[in-house]
Amino acid sequence: MSILRPKPQLVTAENALPGRADYLFSIPETHYVTGRRIREPFERDGLETAVFGMGCFWGAEKDFWQHDNVFSTAVGYAGGFTPYPTYEETCTGRTGHAEAVRVIFDPADISYAELLSVFFENHDPTQGMRQGNDVGSQYRSAILYTSEAQREQAEAAAVAFGKRLAEAGYGAITTEIAPLREFYYAEDYHQQYLAKNPYGYCPMLATGVSCPVGLFAPSS
Template sequence: MLFARKKTEMPTAETALKGRPNALPTAAEHFIFGRALKGPYPQGLETAMFGFGCFWGAERKFWELGAGIWVTAVGYAGGFTPNATYEEVCTGKTGHNEVVLVVFDPKVISYETLLKTFWESHNPTQGMRQGNDVGTQYRSGIYYFSDAQREAAERSKTAYQKGLSSAGYGAITTEILPAPEFFFAEDYHQQYLAKVPHGYCGLGGTGVSCPVSTGVTSTTVD
């Protein structure tokens, strides 16, 4: 029980693992789309970042959206340890969340569609866990790259809270923060459930629909 409690408590910059100066080796290309995982990405695309449980299943939710998704990638963000390994993140001593980076074309798919997918794919009321996965790396989070994304995220949270409350769920614990530095996870984690179709996925939604508009907008981020 003590170990479990420590895994749900964020470390401080002083107590976190120190990490390393160099990035971890990762995949060169997206396993499904065949595009450069780290870019450069075409002009006019936007970037989004979300965390909501084990990133294997979370990433699949976005690549399955299809049209408008350029690449997806899994990694670590929101903590203190530069270039942490998966094993280090799992100790709870880095403060990182398991996150998905989504590069998308806003002329084809809206950020609101990504938000709807995010909310409906997990239970955002559980704090430092998602189902049976317990730890700071499984917290629910939206990490925005622009004021427009922040405003859309806040609006969607308010709308979804109404639906959750009506269905008997508690308060949303999702953090909505400026996008922190993203560290690409190791090669074998990238598009894991495409490589291992019957692999573990602990995600489970609430069954509550998120009532946000998903119309395509023409807004782009510089």
């Protein structure tokens, strides 16, 4: 007998957990792999922020920190309502947050368009509130932009990549594209988890479809 489970739904602001005024845990200052800072103030000027949700944030963070031209990364919770949530609270779906990776980058070293390609090529953005067996609103695909320029590129990238996915037989992109309200750091043990635990489980369901950067990258 099959049991039909209700599809995960995003909690509303009115029904979200209340949260608190500060973190319940300490946050490391530096990146376990690179030694660079993961919190302000950073070691150089001219850096920008990008935030992505790609399902399990352990693997998502590794996808970005392995890129030579990314300055720094950290994992946390974003896109929801509960201030300073814990991992356990986020897993209930009642904070509204997605597991997210915060990418610090210098646009002189790597463009936002290139980061969007890393994002789209390293998970399945058509699955809605899940990635494989990881089910829940915290695992949704999300681009949380920090500027209008990022919004425009994210929307154009979703259209361009959506066409490639359709040609490969995939459904429509379900990626949420929304302004970043706040990024809350995750607990210390989550930061750079797969470097600290190289045999850790974190499914990343890449489609194998390449993202056409040149079709949505800015012309100047």
